[in-house]
C-alpha cells in the first residue's frame with residue numbers, strides 16, 4: 001500500500017464503561033431474519049443509490065464472498081458487542097447475525113431513512129438494535145443502548161465520497177468506541193478509509209476480496225490490548 005499522509009494523531013478517548021451487557025429482549029430464537037427477498041433487496045439498494053449516490057456509494061449490495069470474508073476477518077463468532085456502520089438493506093447484517101453468539105448484540109447504525117425503516121421491518125432478531133443516525137455518533141449510541149465498548153466495528157460506509165472532516169470524525173469515533181483488543185474492519189474499493197483511520201489507529205492489514213463486484217479491499221485495525 002502507498003505511504004499515507006502524516007496527519008497528526010487525534011487523542012483517543014475511552015468509551016463509557018458499562019458493567020454488563022443488557023440481555024437481548026425475549027423473543028423469537030436468533031435467526032438472522034427470515035429468508036431474504038434478494039431481488040427486492042437489490043432493487044431497494046439500487047433505488048437508494050439513485051436517491052443518495054454519495055452516501056450509498058455502490059449500486060449492488062455486498063456478495064456472499066465478501067460477507068463470509070468479513071465474518072472471518074472480524075472473528076465475529078468470538079465477539080459480544082458488534083457495531084455495523086451502514087447496514088444498507090441488511091445482507092451483511094443477516095450474515096453477521098448467522099455467525100454471532102446467542103448472547104451477543106449487534107448495533108447497526110444507518111444514515112438513510114429508507115434503509116433504516118426497511119431494515120427494522122425485514123430483519124428481526126432479538127440481538128439486533130437498528131439505530132438511525134450517523135456513524136460519527138457511535139459512542140453516544142452505544143451509551144444510549146447501555147452497551148459497553150465494542151469488540152468489533154465493521155464498516156461499509158463510503159469514505160471516498162464523504163467530506164474529509166466527516167471521515168475523520170467517524171475514524172476518531174471508532175477508535176474511542178473499541179474495547180482493548182477490539183477490531184475495526186472496513187471494506188472499501190478505495191483507500192480513503194485508511195487515510196482517515198491510520199492517524200488514530202496505526203497501520204492496517206489489508207486483503208482483497210476479488211470475487212466481489214467490484215473487487216473490495218478489507219482493512220483491519222486492532223486496538224492494542226490493555
Ligand SMILES: C[S@@+](CC[C@H](N)C(=O)[O-])C[C@H]1O[C@@H](n2cnc3c(N)ncnc32)[C@H](O)[C@@H]1O
Nearest residue numbers: 055061062086087088092111112134135156157
Ligand atoms: C455500500 S453501502 C453498504 C451496505 C451493506 N452493508 C452492504 O455491504 O451491502 C453503504 C451504506 O452506508 C450508509 N452510510 C453512509 N454514510 C453513513 C454514515 N455517516 N453513517 C451511517 N451510515 C452511513 C449508506 O446509507 C449505505 O447504507
